[in-house]
Amino acid sequence: MPALKIEHVIKRHGTLETVSDVSLNVEAGERVALLGHNGAGKTTIIKMVLGLMPITAGDIEVLGCQPGSAAARKQTGYLPESVAFHGSLTGREQLHHFARLKSTPLKEADDLLDRVGLAHAADRKIRTYSKGMRQRIGLAQVVLGQPKLAILDEPTSGLDPVSRHEFYDIVEELANNGSAVMLSSHALTELELRTDRIAILSKGQLVANDSLQKLRDLASLPIKFKVTATNDTIEGVNQQLGGQRVNCQSLELVCTPDEKIGVLSAITALGPVVKDVDVTPASLEELYRHFSRVEEQQS
Amino acid sequence: MTSIISIARLELLIARRNLWVATAIILMAMFNVVLTVAGNAPTGVLGASPMTIAITSITTLSVYLVPLIGLLLSFDAIAGEAERGTLTLSLSYPLSRAEILLGKFIAHLVVLGVAIAIGLALTTAIIVSRHGTSAIEWGPLAALYFTSLALGATFLGLGYTISSLVKQTGAASGVAIGLWLIAVVLYDLGLLGALVTDAGGAFSKTIFPYALVANPADAFRLLNMPDQSVNMLASGLGAASSVTGFFGQLTSLLLWPVAALLFALLAFRKVEP
Numbered sequence: 001m002p003a004l005k006i007e008h009v010i011k012r013h014g015t016l017e018t019v020s021d022v023s024l025n026v027e028a029g030e031r032v033a034l035l036g037h038n039g040a041g042k043t044t045i046i047k048m049v050l051g052l053m054p055i056t057a058g059d060i061e062v063l064g065c066q067p068g069s070a071a072a073r074k075q076t077g078y079l080p081e082s083v084a085f086h087g088s089l090t091g092r093e094q095l096h097h098f099a100r101l102k103s104t105p106l107k108e109a110d111d112l113l114d115r116v117g118l119a120h121a122a123d124r125k126i127r128t129y130s131k132g133m134r135q136r137i138g139l140a141q142v143v144l145g146q147p148k149l150a151i152l153d154e155p156t157s158g159l160d161p162v163s164r165h166e167f168y169d170i171v172e173e174l175a176n177n178g179s180a181v182m183l184s185s186h187a188l189t190e191l192e193l194r195t196d197r198i199a200i201l202s203k204g205q206l207v208a209n210d211s212l213q214k215l216r217d218l219a220s221l222p223i224k225f226k227v228t229a230t231n232d233t234i235e236g237v238n239q240q241l242g243g244q245r246v247n248c249q250s251l252e253l254v255c256t257p258d259e260k261i262g263v264l265s266a267i268t269a270l271g272p273v274v275k276d277v278d279v280t281p282a283s284l285e286e287l288y289r290h291f292s293r294v295e296e297q298q299s
Numbered sequence: 300m301t302s303i304i305s306i307a308r309l310e311l312l313i314a315r316r317n318l319w320v321a322t323a324i325i326l327m328a329m330f331n332v333v334l335t336v337a338g339n340a341p342t343g344v345l346g347a348s349p350m351t352i353a354i355t356s357i358t359t360l361s362v363y364l365v366p367l368i369g370l371l372l373s374f375d376a377i378a379g380e381a382e383r384g385t386l387t388l389s390l391s392y393p394l395s396r397a398e399i400l401l402g403k404f405i406a407h408l409v410v411l412g413v414a415i416a417i418g419l420a421l422t423t424a425i426i427v428s429r430h431g432t433s434a435i436e437w438g439p440l441a442a443l444y445f446t447s448l449a450l451g452a453t454f455l456g457l458g459y460t461i462s463s464l465v466k467q468t469g470a471a472s473g474v475a476i477g478l479w480l481i482a483v484v485l486y487d488l489g490l491l492g493a494l495v496t497d498a499g500g501a502f503s504k505t506i507f508p509y510a511l512v513a514n515p516a517d518a519f520r521l522l523n524m525p526d527q528s529v530n531m532l533a534s535g536l537g538a539a540s541s542v543t544g545f546f547g548q549l550t551s552l553l554l555w556p557v558a559a560l561l562f563a564l565l566a567f568r569k570v571e572p
Contacts, residue, residue: 047387047572050387050390050391052387052390052391052571052572053571070393073391073392073393074393076391078387078388078391079388080384080385080387080388080391081384082384083383083384083385083387083388084383084384084385085383085385086313086383086385088312088313088316088317089309089312089313093309093312094309097305097306097308097309098392100301100302100304100305101302101305101392101393101394102392102393103301141388
């Protein structure tokens with residue numbers, strides 16, 4: 001049984017359909033990223049999963065229970081988009097409160113403050129915290145009690161790269177301990193290495209749902225090569241490989257994924273003339289744009 | 300139950316650090332002291348006991364201040380959480396909306412209870428220091444304390460209702476101030492105006508007495524005024540006391556907090572985060 005099962009879910013507000021026939025599963029220990037523009041339906045799906053918003057049609061199961069039921073809520077951790085805890089509480093007071101609500105020992109809350117790097121600031125008022133520190137309190141309350149399903153809505157927006165990195169470390173630990181994690185984001189680059197599967201939403205429809213590698217194959221977006229030689233040799237290299245000169249010692253080549261190995265061996269066959277080679281596969285941004293666009297063309 | 304206590308505990312922490320609440324409590328304590336001290340001078344002239352005079356002045360003050368503190372504590376309760384995004388989070392936790400509301404209500408009632416108790420304790424202390432322990436009248440004192448709490452609880456509930464319906468802190472505070480003005484000032488003025496134009500007609504005899512006790516602030520005032528001063532204040536309103544009387548005033552003050560909390564729960568249930 002998947003930790004989260006979304007089957008043919010539709011959400012309508014009057015005549016406006018914000019989520020159209022979305023099906024998505026998240027297994028225990030899996031990290032799934034929900035990607036989409038603003039208004040693509042990410043937050044709507046999350047609210048339906050939490051039972052905060054009624055479903056128009058379709059079915060959602062959270063750990064085999066109805067979304068929003070007491071059993072489902074007990075095992076779910078949630079971090080809302082841009083949450084601001086009350087400024088006049090200290091981090092420890094706020095987290096102790098959440099621990100009491102989750103019937104978790106307060107000791108665990110204290111350990112978590114340490115784990116998210118807030119031990120030194122735990123007894124300071126939250127209003128003195130930086131954005132990153134506030135977000136860590138938010139993450140700490142998700143991890144509290146080791147939920148079977150963790151839902152993070154835009155968890156890293158506004159965080160600096162170091163904070164993001166630490167944030168994903170904790171998310172990874174959560175998944176390694178067997179939690180299913182679903183997170184939404186539009187900060188794309190960070191997701192490449194930090195999630196197991198990527199689901200792309202466009203205008204309420206699920207346009208892609210696979211691992212990054214499979215999505216790359218599916219889209220078969222061009223791979224870029226940048227070959228560097230020296231001022232004297234670049235002309236010869238250009239004649240043999242073709243491609244586009246970018247400056248007096250480099251050139252750029254583009255090929256499809258199945259031509260990749262052929263091009264690579266052609267480059268290495270040139271021997272010591274080649275000083276350096278950069279191979280860049282399609283980035284998540286390009287994939288994301290590709291899948292969003294495909295959907296728009298069809299509709 | 301543990302959830303309710305945990306929420307109440309958190310709200311108490313927040314209220315303790317709320318500058319508005321602190322200011323209101325200090326203001327109330329100061330007014331109580333001033334009124335008690337000043338009210339002591341004309342004792343001999345009026346021939347009323349010092350406690351009666353103090354209670355009469357404090358009642359007049361509390362009619363304004365207690366609802367104000369109640370609304371100050373409550374207007375932000377739902378709207379503020381909705382704005383900060385913590386409401387969505389709270390609702391994803393395993394606890395019901397009734398528990399959230401009740402937790403907040405208990406905390407805020409405790410704050411009110413402490414605030415009112417500080418004021419009345421100061422009053423009692425001043426009277427004892429001037430007239431000795433024999434001057435204490437526990438009955439009227441207890442009546443004032445508990446009716447103040449009931450009045451405050453009413454405005455807490457109304458504040459939560461506003462907070463749920465309006466959903467924006469700024470707008471909620473505006474509506475709360477409006478409600479306060481209507482309940483403690485404009486309502487009475489309106490009744491007075493109606494009385495004057497009616498000049499002893501049907502309105503004065505049938506509707507007015509009920510309209511008067513229907514306002515919890517007026518019921519509170521009537522209940523705590525010693526008989527003679529009520530008659531003085533409400534001269535010509537003899538009908539008011541005879542039709543509704545003590546029982547009507549008490550019913551009004553007991554029903555209002557319950558009704559206000561029910562309104563709040565109904566409004567809060569409708570809030571979609």
